Amino acid sequence: DVKVTQSSRYLVKRTGEKVFLECVQDMDHENMFWYRQDPGLGLRLIYFSYDVKMKEKGDIPEGYSVSREKKERFSLILESASTNQTSMYLCASSDLGREQFFGPGTRLTVL
Amino acid sequence: GENVEQHPSTLSVQEGDSAVIKCTYSDSASNYFPWYKQELGKRPQLIIDIRSNVGEKKDQRIAVTLNKTAKHFSLHITETQPEDSAVYFCAAVVSGNTPLVFGKGTRLSVIA
Numbered sequence: 001d002v003k004v005t006q007s008s009r010y011l012v013k014r015t016g017e018k019v020f021l022e023c024v025q026d027m028d029h030e031n032m033f034w035y036r037q038d039p040g041l042g043l044r045l046i047y048f049s050y051d052v053k054m055k056e057k058g059d060i061p062e063g064y065s066v067s068r069e070k071k072e073r074f075s076l077i078l079e080s081a082s083t084n085q086t087s088m089y090l091c092a093s094s095d096l097g098r099e100q101f102f103g104p105g106t107r108l109t110v111l
Numbered sequence: 112g113e114n115v116e117q118h119p120s121t122l123s124v125q126e127g128d129s130a131v132i133k134c135t136y137s138d139s140a141s142n143y144f145p146w147y148k149q150e151l152g153k154r155p156q157l158i159i160d161i162r163s164n165v166g167e168k169k170d171q172r173i174a175v176t177l178n179k180t181a182k183h184f185s186l187h188i189t190e191t192q193p194e195d196s197a198v199y200f201c202a203a204v205v206s207g208n209t210p211l212v213f214g215k216g217t218r219l220s221v222i223a
Contacts, residue, residue, distance in 0.1 A: 034212055040120070041145055042215035043155070043200065054133070090154065097206030102154040 003027075004103040006091055012109045019078040021106050023091030030096060032074035034058075034066065037088040037105070049074055050096075081110045113138040115182070115203050117214025124191050125222055132217045134201035135183040141203040144184045145211070149198045158199075182187060191221045 023032065034046040035058075045058030047066040055066050061076035063085060067075045074093075078085055091103040114137040124130045126171075145160035148173045161184065162177045168175050172191075177184040184203075188195055198218050202211040 030212075031149060040215065043213045045210055048210050097204065099157045099160065100211060102156070104154050106146075 004091060004093055004101050006089075006103040006106050008106050009104060010106040010107050012110075012111065013081050014111055015082060017078075017081050017110075018082050019108065019110075020106070021078075021089055021091075023074045023076070023093075023103055024072055025074075025093035025101070026072065027093065027101070028071065029047075029093040030071075031094045032065075032068065033092040033094075033100065034074065034076045035090045035092065036060070037090055046076065073098065075093075078108075081108075083110050086110045113141055113203055113205070113209075113212040115169070115214045117213050119216065119217060120216045121180075121220070122128045123220045123222060126191060128191055129184075130219055130221075132186045132194070132199055132201070133183060134185070134203070134214050136203040136212075137182065138203070138205060139182060140205045143204050143206050143208060144175070145186050145202050146175060146186050147200045147202070147213075149200065149216075155200060164198060165212075169175070188219075193221050193223050195219060196221045214222050220223060 004025045013019050035043045035049040044060050049055050049068045065077045086109050089106045092098040092100040117134045142163035147155035147156040148158045172189045174187040198216045200216045201214045204211045
């Protein structure tokens with residue numbers, strides 16, 4: 001059974017703080033993804049990675065960076081959190097061209 | 112790049128009726144079309160998918176149809192039940208080193 005886990009379900013941070021969101025998958029998937037989900041806007045891709053130490057920008061990368069030092073772990077970094085980054089963040093993993101498995105999500109509030 | 116449009120954004124049906132959600136895509140090279148269901152407070156989960164070499168696929172009360180010429184695909188849910196209430200997302204991708212492109216979602220409400 002595929003498991004994608006995220007480090008926190010709920011997180012509250014202050015404006016300007018550096019925020020780390022961690023995602024771990026246990027299925028040896030090559031691909032990992034970070035999305036943010038906002039009402040009416042669907043799932044928007046922030047960054048993705050097809051291999052260790054490899055990253056590609058998605059549709060909305062501004063204000064974010066990522067790190068993939070190990071195959072199973074993909075981290076999303078908010079360098080200086082802002083209130084407009086308050087959102088639900090979803091991580092996902094997959095094999096190439098196949099079903100994506102999502103994590104439970106992290107609801108981030110930036111005050 | 113690929114663009115996926117999904118309609119309607121909200122849909123209310125009476126229990127037992129059918130529900131249809133439609134998506135269009137722009138890249139004729141797309142060849143994998145999954146549908147995800149997201150219940151309130153939960154993660155999106157795959158419910159059915161179709162590849163471009165197939166025109167229709169069924170799984171119990173759920174079916175997906177694909178029209179490659181018109182570049183659209185649809186989700187059909189028959190005999191709807193309250194537990195079908197959720198947000199449904201369609202997606203499209205050209206298999207290979209590209210990520211899924213999602214529609215904006217349809218909030219389905221099944222009224223008992």
